[in-house]
Amino acid sequence: MMRSLIDPEHALLASRAVREAARRDGCREAEAVALRSMALAARELGDLEGAEHHLRAAIAMTDIPPERVAQARLSLVTVRTERGHPLQALRVAALAWAYLSPLDQAKLDTQRAVALARLGRLQEAIASCDRALRALVKAPGTLDDRRFLAGGLLNRGLIHSCRGDWDAALRDLTACLEIAKHAGLRHLERLSAANLPFLSVRRGDLAAAFKHYHEAEDTLFGYPERLATMRADFAGALLAAHQPGEARAMLSLAVPDLEASGARVALAEARLRLAQVELLTGDPTRAWQVAEQAAAELSEQQRVSWLPLAREVVLRSRLALGPVTRELVGELVECARELEECDEHGAGAAALRLVAAEAALAVDDRGTAMAQLARLTRNAGPQERRPPAGTRLTRLASEPQARQLARTSPIPVPVRQHALALRSALQEDLAGGLRRRTRRAGRGERVRGGAGGPVAAGPRGAGG
Numbered sequence: 220m221m222r223s224l225i226d227p228e229h230a231l232l233a234s235r236a237v238r239e240a241a242r243r244d245g246c247r248e249a250e251a252v253a254l255r256s257m258a259l260a261a262r263e264l265g266d267l268e269g270a271e272h273h274l275r276a277a278i279a280m281t282d283i284p285p286e287r288v289a290q291a292r293l294s295l296v297t298v299r300t301e302r303g304h305p306l307q308a309l310r311v312a313a314l315a316w317a318y319l320s321p322l323d324q325a326k327l328d329t330q331r332a333v334a335l336a337r338l339g340r341l342q343e344a345i346a347s348c349d350r351a352l353r354a355l356v357k358a359p360g361t362l363d364d365r366r367f368l369a370g371g372l373l374n375r376g377l378i379h380s381c382r383g384d385w386d387a388a389l390r391d392l393t394a395c396l397e398i399a400k401h402a403g404l405r406h407l408e409r410l411s412a413a414n415l416p417f418l419s420v421r422r423g424d425l426a427a428a429f430k431h432y433h434e435a436e437d438t439l440f441g442y443p444e445r446l447a448t449m450r451a452d453f454a455g456a457l458l459a460a461h462q463p464g465e466a467r468a469m470l471s472l473a474v475p476d477l478e479a480s481g482a483r484v485a486l487a488e489a490r491l492r493l494a495q496v497e498l499l500t501g502d503p504t505r506a507w508q509v510a511e512q513a514a515a516e517l518s519e520q521q522r523v524s525w526l527p528l529a530r531e532v533v534l535r536s537r538l539a540l541g542p543v544t545r546e547l548v549g550e551l552v553e554c555a556r557e558l559e560e561c562d563e564h565g566a567g568a569a570a571l572r573l574v575a576a577e578a579a580l581a582v583d584d585r586g587t588a589m590a591q592l593a594r595l596t597r598n599a600g601p602q603e604r605r606p607p608a609g610t611r612l613t614r615l616a617s618e619p620q621a622r623q624l625a626r627t628s629p630i631p632v633p634v635r636q637h638a639l640a641l642r643s644a645l646q647e648d649l650a651g652g653l654r655r656r657t658r659r660a661g662r663g664e665r666v667r668g669g670a671g672g673p674v675a676a677g678p679r680g681a682g683g
Contacts, residue, residue, distance in 0.1 A: 339524025565629025
C-alpha cells in the first residue's frame with residue numbers, strides 16, 4: 220500500500236504477487252488489501268479504468284471485514300469522479316462512511332471534496348476539506364496519514380483557486396509541497412508542482428508560469444494522464460490571461476491523452492476551453508460544434524453548474540455567425556441569469572448581459588437593452604452616473620472608485636463603465652449611430668462587450 224504512493228510500478232508487481240499468495244492460502248482480507256493497492260498504483264500510472272476494476276473487485280468480495288470494503292469505496296470516490304461520475308462518487312462515499320474509523324472518515328472527506336468541487340458545490344467542498352484537515356493534523360503521522368494530510372491541503376488549495384482566492388490557494392499548495400517532500404511522497408510533489416503554472420498565470424506572473432510549466436513537464440514525464448491534466452488546466456489559465464494561441468497549443472497536446480486515459484471529467488473541461496479558444500481565435504462554427512460536444516459530456520456527468528458556460532459559447536458563436544434575432548437576445552439574457560447563479564461566474568454573466576444589450580439594440584429592442592444596462596449600472600454612484608462631458612470611457616470612475624467596485628461587485632469595472640456610457644447615450648437619444656454599428660455586427664461583425672469568461676475550475680487534486 221505504501222509503496223504504491225512512492226514507486227507505483229514496483230508496487231503493482233508486488234501487489235499482484237501478494238494477491239496470488241493470498242488466494243492460494245485463502246486469506247480474503249489480504250487479497251482485498253492487495254486489490255486496493257493495485258488500484259492505487261494503477262491510478263498513479265494513469266490507468267483509471269484498471270484502478271476502478273481492482274476496487275470493484277475488492278468491494279465485491281465476501282467474508283472480509285466491512286471496513287476493508289469501506290476503504291476500497293473510499294479509494295473509488297476519486298476514481299469515479301475523474302471518470303466522469305461525481306454524483307455517483309458521492310453515493311459511494313455515503314455507503315462507506317458508517318464502516319470507517321473517525322480517522323478514515325476524515326480521509327474520505329478529502330475525497331468527497333473532489334466530487335463536490337466538480338459538481339460546482341464549492342462551499343461544501345471547502346467545508347469537507349476543513350473538517351478533514353482538523354482531524355488529520357492530530358493523526359499519528361503514518362505515511363498514509365501524511366499522504367491524506369498533504370492531499371487534503373492540495374484539494375483545498377485547488378478549490379480556493381476555483382473561487383479566485385489565489386493567496387489561500389498558494390498557501391495550501393506550499394504546505395502540501397513541504398509535507399510531501401518531507402514524507403518522500405513524490406506523486407504529491409509532482410501534483411503540487413503541476414499546479415504552480417496555473418496559479419502563477421492567475422496571479423499575473425506569466426514568466427514564472429512558463430518556468431514552472433517546464434519544470435512540471437519534466438517531473439510528470441511517464442505519467443500521461445497527469446501531464447495531460449496539467450496541460451489542460453494551464454491552458455485554462457492562459458485563456459484567462461488572454462493568451463488563446465498558447466492555450467490552443469496546450470489543449471492540442473492534452474485532449475488526445477485525456478481521451479486515451481478515460482479521464483472524462485478533465486476531458487469535458489478541456490473541450491469547453493477549446494471551444495472558447497476557437498471562438499476567441501475567430502472560428503465560431505468550430506467553437507459551436509466543440510461547445511455542444513462539451514455540453515453533452517457535462518450533462519452526462521450531471522455537472523449542471525458547468526452547462527451555462529458551454530451554452531454561452533454556443534450563443535456567442537451564433538451571434539458571431541448572425542443574424543441577430545429577438546429569440547437569440549432572449550437566450551443571451553437567460554444564459555446570463557444562469558451564470559449569475561454561480562458566484563464564480565459573476566463577471567462572465569455581466570459581460571454577457573452587456574452583449575445582450577448591444578444585441579437587443581441590433582433588433583431595435585430598446586426595452587430589453589435598457590433593462591440589461593440597468594442591472595449592470597444599478598449601484599453606480601453619482602460621479603459614475605453623470606460623467607463630465609468629454610470624459611474618456613476608461614476614466615468614467617475615479618481610481619479609488621474603480622478599486623472599490625472591483626472589491627464589492629462581481630461586475631468588472633470596464634463592463635460597468637461601458638454600460639454606463641451606453642445607457643447615457645440611449646437616455647439622451649443618441650443611439651442611432653450605435654444601432655447602425657450593432658446592425659452591422661448582426662450581419663456578421665462581432666458584437667463587442669466581452670470575450671467570454673474562461674472555465675473557472677482549477678487543476679486536479681489528490682486521490683485516495
